[in-house]
Amino acid sequence: MKRTVGIAAVTTLLCAGCSSMGVEPWERDILAKDEMQLTTDEIEAATDDHIYFSKEASSGGRGFGGGGCGCN
Amino acid sequence: MTRSDNRSISVTLAAATCSLLGGGIPAPVDAQEEPAWDFNTSLLYYGEDDDRVKDYSVSAIARRMFVDDRFLTIGLTVDVLTGATPNGAIKQDVPQTFTRPSGDGAYTVAAGELPLDDTFKDTRAAFTVSWQQPVGETSLINIGASASREYDYTHIGLNAKFARDFNRRNTTLSAGIALSMDSLDPVGGAPTPLTPMLDVGDKSNRRGDEDKDVLDIVVGVTQVVSRNLIVQANYSYSNSDGYLTDPYKVLSLVDSTTGDTLPRVPAPGAEGPSHQFLFENRPDDRTKHSIYGQAKYYMNGKVLDASYRFMTDDWEIDSHTVDLRYRIPFGADRYFEPHLRFYTQTEAEFYMLSISDSQPLPSFASADYRLGDFDAITLGIKYGWKTRNDNEMSVRVEGYRQTGSIPGNQIIGNQATRDNYPDLNAIIVQLGYRF
Amino acid sequence: MKKSLFLRVTLMAWALAAAPIASSDLPSGERLDLSDYRGKVIVVDFWASWCVPCRRSFPWLNAMNDKYANDGLVIVGVNLDQDPASAAEFLQEYPARFQIRYDASGTLAREFNVQAMPSSFVIDRDGEIVAHHLGFKVRRQDDYEAAIVAALQQETRE
Numbered sequence: 001m002k003r004t005v006g007i008a009a010v011t012t013l014l015c016a017g018c019s020s021m022g023v024e025p026w027e028r029d030i031l032a033k034d035e036m037q038l039t040t041d042e043i044e045a046a047t048d049d050h051i052y053f054s055k056e057a058s059s060g061g062r063g064f065g066g067g068g069c070g071c072n
Numbered sequence: 073m074t075r076s077d078n079r080s081i082s083v084t085l086a087a088a089t090c091s092l093l094g095g096g097i098p099a100p101v102d103a104q105e106e107p108a109w110d111f112n113t114s115l116l117y118y119g120e121d122d123d124r125v126k127d128y129s130v131s132a133i134a135r136r137m138f139v140d141d142r143f144l145t146i147g148l149t150v151d152v153l154t155g156a157t158p159n160g161a162i163k164q165d166v167p168q169t170f171t172r173p174s175g176d177g178a179y180t181v182a183a184g185e186l187p188l189d190d191t192f193k194d195t196r197a198a199f200t201v202s203w204q205q206p207v208g209e210t211s212l213i214n215i216g217a218s219a220s221r222e223y224d225y226t227h228i229g230l231n232a233k234f235a236r237d238f239n240r241r242n243t244t245l246s247a248g249i250a251l252s253m254d255s256l257d258p259v260g261g262a263p264t265p266l267t268p269m270l271d272v273g274d275k276s277n278r279r280g281d282e283d284k285d286v287l288d289i290v291v292g293v294t295q296v297v298s299r300n301l302i303v304q305a306n307y308s309y310s311n312s313d314g315y316l317t318d319p320y321k322v323l324s325l326v327d328s329t330t331g332d333t334l335p336r337v338p339a340p341g342a343e344g345p346s347h348q349f350l351f352e353n354r355p356d357d358r359t360k361h362s363i364y365g366q367a368k369y370y371m372n373g374k375v376l377d378a379s380y381r382f383m384t385d386d387w388e389i390d391s392h393t394v395d396l397r398y399r400i401p402f403g404a405d406r407y408f409e410p411h412l413r414f415y416t417q418t419e420a421e422f423y424m425l426s427i428s429d430s431q432p433l434p435s436f437a438s439a440d441y442r443l444g445d446f447d448a449i450t451l452g453i454k455y456g457w458k459t460r461n462d463n464e465m466s467v468r469v470e471g472y473r474q475t476g477s478i479p480g481n482q483i484i485g486n487q488a489t490r491d492n493y494p495d496l497n498a499i500i501v502q503l504g505y506r507f
Numbered sequence: 508m509k510k511s512l513f514l515r516v517t518l519m520a521w522a523l524a525a526a527p528i529a530s531s532d533l534p535s536g537e538r539l540d541l542s543d544y545r546g547k548v549i550v551v552d553f554w555a556s557w558c559v560p561c562r563r564s565f566p567w568l569n570a571m572n573d574k575y576a577n578d579g580l581v582i583v584g585v586n587l588d589q590d591p592a593s594a595a596e597f598l599q600e601y602p603a604r605f606q607i608r609y610d611a612s613g614t615l616a617r618e619f620n621v622q623a624m625p626s627s628f629v630i631d632r633d634g635e636i637v638a639h640h641l642g643f644k645v646r647r648q649d650d651y652e653a654a655i656v657a658a659l660q661q662e663t664r665e
Binding site for chain 2: 020021022023024025027028029030031033035036038040041042043044046047051052054055056057058059060061062063066067070072
């Protein structure tokens, strides 16, 4: 458990520290595409979560937010 | 996916909540177009072989966009479940009779067959609603509620998530929380844990309804790495508190030498179990920690979606999940998307194949195959296309196989001669229409 | 964020010289020389076909153009698409009654330090950037318009 939190903390810090990584606001054409969203199909994702939750002992884990066109 | 297949339905609905939490920022039919109303609908068939569970489901999500990126989302799912599910007892070389969960009837399983309880034919309806809007220049907030109902189970939940962009929107930090309050009213009443399954009509060891609360928290970071690559990492915490036992599952009480289930004779004139079975018992608390990472990589029109999740909990279950999808477009209007998923888990600390009559009664025990040690693989393919009126249809077909194993030290005597943990094979077919 | 007109013209001319010349099939692809617009109020709007709020901003930009062109307003929409066909498709659906220029390499966008899509800059009659907004919020249209009107009403220093 401690190890898990440790890994999670390090990963988060590493990513947060990448403040120079990324693209210019006008270079998000590919990221704006439907197929590049983190969850492409809500119903399919919910269906899979439901099936695997019913048949296995683990659940969820997905995150949300970010990506896309970054507009507004 | 019957009630007895879900440790309790509340677990399923917590799953629904978790998927709400993980639901991502809503994308309209085409992330680049803005209809006022957007619909995502699906028909699903899930079927296990060997007369086991079959589920037919209809889902719809309706999304209404309001001025300046505000969204109202309403979702409805209706499931019809049929088929049978393992009741936790082991196979025997003789027929076995069990009392139904209602306590009002009995059923018999043939010799050499895995005991399955086919009592339940169930219909479930689940409803979700959420509101999302921007907050300031760089943040957004999403709040929602969920509810579901079937004849012996009710769920109510609330959830909220918040996301903030940094670094010219290349980095997003997000946090979410979901609370579930569920109540379970098992058919015939929840049985007193680790007491025997009794004759038909004898409900002396049955209690009333039970409750369960679940708290889920997710924190994550999403990072745009390049024009073609986006990655996400997050940590989830989940705590379930209350009745986590499956009220319909039992363990066989077996002879410590032969490993055969101890026989039993029902009271004169009564129908009842032919052998000795004890209702299972799980702890009333469960804490899970997960870390999840996902990457989406675009190469010349094709998209690779790869994710990994590690879960560990205080029931001593550890699991690893690797999920790979590869979208291959054909022309402007269609695509194929093969899908491969690997899953493995270790057994719960209190999972056991059977209870030996020479051991002291454990505090917690369950023979539910879903808490056992197994590997699973999913292989599927999805085909999607744009219809004449520019809407999207898709169909996917997947095969799921679970292969379990029982640790050698849990196998007693004659149990070694049988396949105690048969494979689970299921097919998933889903039709989707977005408009 | 105030820069002299001279500097602005120099930088723009340089930027467009360094940028790939827009193909002659594309409408309004000529070089942009700000000195053409000396004494006018210029709105430079950076947009792209994949940018959803840009669809909302175009009707508004057209309305501003119709309303204030006679008072000395010039709107220049700078397209940042990598693929000119996407820009052309967008303009078919959302025709522009204002000028369009192309900056696929992003040179001009960098020059203006564009932080979000879309981005709009209001340049007054003296060549100074007096307002800019990130993104396009329908609810802030009045504020955006007020910034243009303020610039139009300002007397030039000459």
